[in-house]
Amino acid sequence: MITTSGLTKRYGRVTAVDGVALRVGEGDRYGLLGPNGSGKTTLVRMLLGLVFATSGEIEMMGEPVPRRVHRVLPDVGALVEAPGLYPHLSGRANLAHLDAAGPGGRRGRRARVGTALERAGLGGVDARPVRAYSLGMRQRLGLAAALLRTPRLLVLDEPTNGLDPRGIREIRDLLAELNAAGTTLLICSHLLAEIEELCTHVGVMDAGRLVLQRPMGEVRAPTGLVAVRTPDAGRVRALLDGRVERHDGERLLVRAADAAELNARLVRAGVRVLELRPERRTLEDVVLSVTGHGSDRPA
Structure with a gap:
């Protein structure tokens, strides 16, 4: 579905995206993570043809x-940063x-x-202008x-x-439904919790580089330890x-290859x-282990 090779974007002396080899397979639910300024948005803009790559x-x-x-x-639907809307028009008129x-x-x-509004949870939207909408x-x-x-x-x-927690859950369910439909x-x-809950694959960017790209099952593989509470x-x-x-009160972490045998x-x-x-x-543990650079880069 998406393949990049050596994808690089420079702004003067600053390298915003550095040699990225992205792989998104058809049917994947791919979560792209990284600190602010890690290059995620620049990468997405290049994928959509909004920004030209320096090389790659x-x-x-x-x-x-x-x-x-x-x-x-x-064949592409995109929501990149804040949606570009006409504030004086209603939501229905904008669409x-x-x-x-x-x-x-x-x-x-x-x-x-009407179908798009309904699926996004705005089926009952009235004629008020978008400037009166909440975030x-x-x-x-x-x-x-x-x-x-x-x-x-x-x-x-x-x-x-x-979005509030209910809205987050609704959007997550909608995205899972869309993915199931192809x-x-x-x-x-x-x-990170939303990516961990929804996505089948994860990529992590740091300082313009794609520092991790794996199926979620591999990222969250067992550590070889078993948590026991007794x-x-x-x-x-x-x-x-x-x-x-490790031993903390009733909780112990035990080295064990087979939890059932233990x-x-x-x-x-x-x-x-x-x-x-x-x-x-956790996904948080993994992301923190592979990132650590500053975020003073263009996004």
Whole structure:
């Protein structure tokens, strides 16, 4: 779906994107993470043909970008930074205006606009101008604009910005539904918990470089430790001589290749096991381990 090779963007002496080799497969839910100024937005702009690369190559849906971006964009929905809206028009009028610039024609426009608003949670929107919308409503309207033509690829930059927890959950469910129906997702976000919950693949940028790119299952692989909670912590330490890595009250971290075997051993020894589960790294742990540069770069 998306492939880049050596993709680089320089602004004078500043390298905003540095040799990025991005791989987004068809059907992926790809989360792109990184500190402020790490180059995420510049990368997305190049993918959409909004900014020209200094060097490197981009291929989207089998077409070179930006040379043939006009063949690709009809199948792409995008919400990059703040949605570009006419503040004096209503949300419905804004979408009708955007739809008129597309290939759909007047026939079916009302239905397309209504469906997009409904899917973004704005089905009951009234005629008030967009300048009276809250930040969350503007964000929903931007998402509705990206959904006007049922895109094969949806590129979203901070799609849940300004939304309350219920709104975040609704948008997450909508994106999962779109993906299940065949839409590939590329999502830039600072909300690690949302990326961890939704995405199948993750990329992490730092100082313009793509420093990590893996399936989410690999990123959150077991650490080889098992967390055990028991009121018999002292007995566990004695029983598992040298295998307890950490002990904090009733909670212990134990080196163990097989959690089920460990549980059976503890139970046979009469240990009261309240909780036992393999320890996994969080996405936050992984991101912090591969980033660390400053954020004084263009985004």
